Ligand code: SF4
């Protein structure tokens with residue numbers, strides 16, 4: 001038998017991972033890539049910043065796809081690791097852990113997720129919960145008003161009232177949660193916990209207390225006291241278990257004192273079939289679906305044109321002969337600058353027909369970020385060139401001459417209303 005002198009405990013890993021997740025949430029709003037946020041919803045401009053790129057809210061299908069990918073990822077993680085996200089990554093757990101840690105520092109007794117405090121201790125803990133609530137409320141507001149705007153507005157007293165309302169509501173919700181609900185949220189309210197019961201299968205990671213080992217249990221109760229959700233893992237897998245591994249640590253410590261390994265273990269599936277148990281049709285199907293969605297999303301994002309062009313023949317102005325004998329055809333184009341920066345673009349006319357002249361507003365246009373612009377113009381052919389309908393190519397070029405978008409327009413002789421683009 002293996003006799004560990006000092007038990008290998010999981011809590012340092014869990015705490016490190018929890019804080020990595022929570023610190024990321026705190027830091028993400030500060031990260032900007034070429035002026036765009038890493039993740040932010042800009043209500044004023046009706047855009048979403050994601051990964052340093054800016055997408056208009058009307059790109060709804062991209063967001064639906066991203067949402068679907070996230071759902072698939074959660075399905076997969078839950079199938080493989082059960083509620084490990086709850087115990088190891090979820091900010092709710094991290095904040096409650098922080099409150100319990102603070103409670104212990106204040107001399108409050110914490111056991112199985114329950115706190116026993118005197119009135120002054122309880123009041124002090126409420127102050128701690130309020131402080132954490134406020135910090136979280138402000139942090140969440142940064143996902144709408146980025147810190148580089150938030151702080152100057154705060155200092156100048158010009159922060160929008162909606163931001164104050166949001167911070168007050170979010171802070172109050174977090175305060176009430178931490179002060180009064182804590183683990184009850186994970187146990188009773190969190191939809192993810194409920195959802196998980198239908199996702200676990202024979203290969204899911206779970207904490208197990210194998211019946212074969214039960215004889216070694218000295219019934220010390222350390223695992224039950226350590227459990228934040230107040231369950232007894234010796235009774236088998238339960239929905240309230242957040243896979244945090246505290247019972248495992250507690251048991252390892254107790255059993256190390258007796259020169260024995262712990263009785264509680266992480267196993268894939270209740271029968272402990274090992275990681276291979278994850279290779280089943282269900283997880284394979286979800287993995288393939290997830291990879292397919294991510295591939296479509298990545299392709300759509302990379303190939304997303306920074307500018308769109310739509311063109312139509314003028315509904316009111318008919319082709320006619322102009323001074324000098326040429327023919328003018330009238331069109332309307334709609335440009336949409338889908339990028340987050342100003343773009344200077346110009347029109348170029350190509351195709352088989354020589355000497356087609358642009359008539360209308362400047363051929364060079366400056367479009368603000370996200371701007372839509374309608375441009376009415378005419379194309380004039382040289383005298384005698386237009387005996388029959390002729391196609392021309394209208395291209396929109398960027399400053400360096402790169403083609404951003406093209407469309408084909410048809411120039412027709414007067415009195416001939418056939419054709420179009
Ligand atoms: S049973 Fe163990 S792993 Fe599950 S919540 Fe309780 S302490 Fe955490």
Ligand code: SF4
Pocket residue numbers: 209216217218219220221222223224234250251252254263264
């Ligand atoms: S900590 Fe280990 S030995 Fe103690 S009651 Fe729990 S399972 Fe049994």
